[in-house]
Amino acid sequence: MEIKRLTMHVVEMPLKAPFYTHLETVTRREAILIEVEDTSGRVGWGEASAFSTPWYTEETVATEWHTIKDILFPLVKKYPIHHPSDVSTLFKAVRGNQMAKAGVESALWDLYAKRMEQPLFEVLGGTRASISVGAVASGQTTDEMLERIQSHVENGYGRIKIKISRGHDFKVLEAIRQAYPHISLMADANSAYTIEDITHLKALDAYKLMMIEQPFEAEDMWDHRKLQGEIETAVCLDESIRSLHDTRCAVEMKACQVINLKYSRVGGITEAKRIHDYCRMKRIDLWAGGMIEFGISRAHNAALASLPGFTMPGDIVSTDYYWEEDFIEPGIFVQNGRIHLSKKPGIGFEVNRERIERKRKAVHSA
Incomplete structure (x- = not known):
């Protein structure tokens, strides 16, 4: 692939409703949209998905801007790229900064699939033309969460996730299980607990959860091992x-x-x-998580989730779930709990440049 131009657009939009965790309440979403143009005029799109503040990982939109502008774009311009996987090797010289790397690499995957004149999910080896999806029911009150669960159930989402933390777990789960005793339910802790909470967490077994996601800090893998040995609920x-x-x-x-x-x-x-190939070999359940992302990243995520090793519904919601308008057209929509993948080349959607320009805060080309 002969690259003619690399461009990044910092965009920002308000969410239709706040997204709550015990770490952060997200009301507006910034992201960097990556545009890669080859010498034939084809364009691939990617999205760097860090948040404005480092509550989820240490990366932010500001650090991505620096890393992409000053380090990653120059590397892509300097060395020949024959296949998107080439940049995975090329970027090994840069420690960390995973979301910045993913934004650039995903744009190259879209471009590559368009050059092959194939949908991205087929290029990746996907075996499903539609995928099963779930949704997050976040809220400040139990009633608000129950309202969102009802909406998700009516829209056919195959799995419901709620956010929990110390002091915001048992009462919420009790209310949900009384109202919805049979839904597929999981709980995401976003590192709200510590190893001292093992006895507390063992009581969650009573609610027959699909899993408890990330109960401890990211570095506490050994403590997660101890927890998994003590509880029946699967640790994710x-x-x-x-x-x-x-x-x-x-x-x-x-x-x-x-x-x-x-x-x-x-x-x-x-x-x-x-990672998918390894988990499939080891028979580890796998699902595609979401990042409160815009449509470009969601389209990449949906293509990835078509691979056979994804065994559980992913967090890939409809375009209109978070946004009044998105940057892709016609949009991604859930129908009876599934997303049907586009058969068009690449990610399969048109990007609305006029909308990007209206929502853009900064732009850089190389």
Whole structure:
């Protein structure tokens, strides 16, 4: 692929409703949209998905801007790129900064699929033309969460996730199970607990959850192993998994039974595919997590989730779930709990440049 121009657009939009965790309440979303143009005029799109503040990982939109502008773009311009996986090797010279890397690499995957004149999910080896999806029911009160669960159930989402923390778990779960005794329910802690809470967490077994996601800090893999040995509920790791190496460590030490795979968190689609292949070989349940992302990233995520090793519904919601308008057209929509993948080349959607310009805060080309 002969690259003619690399461009990044910092965009920002308000969410239709706040997204609550015990760490942060997100009301507006910034992201960096990556545009890669080759010498034939084809354009690939990616999205760097860090948040404005470092509550989820240490990366932010500001650090992504620096890393992409001053380090990653120059590397892509300097060295020949024959296949998107080439940049995974090229970027090894840069420590961390996984979401910045994923943004650039995903744009190259879209461009590559368009050059092949194939939909991205087929280029990646996907075996499903539609995928099963779930949704998050976040809220400040139990009533608000129950209202969102009802909406998700009516829209056919195959799995419901709620956010929990110390002091905001048992009462909420009790109310949900009384109202919805049979829905597929999981709980995401976003590192709200510590190893001292094992006895407390064992009581969650009574609610027959699909899993508890990331109960401890990202670095506490050994403590997750201790917890998984004490509870019946499956432990799912999210923030702890940043690479295939992390995945192998978690599986071999039996720190989890489920992995939430976000290609943006592990540095790109190439590494995500490696993790997928490993989990499939080891029969570890896998699902595609979401990042309150715009449509470009969501389209990449949906393509990845078509691979056969994704065994559980992912966090890939409709375009109109978070936004009054998105940057892709016609948009991604859930129908009876499933998303049908586009058969058009690349991510399969047109990007609305006029909308990007209206919502853009900064732009840089190389």
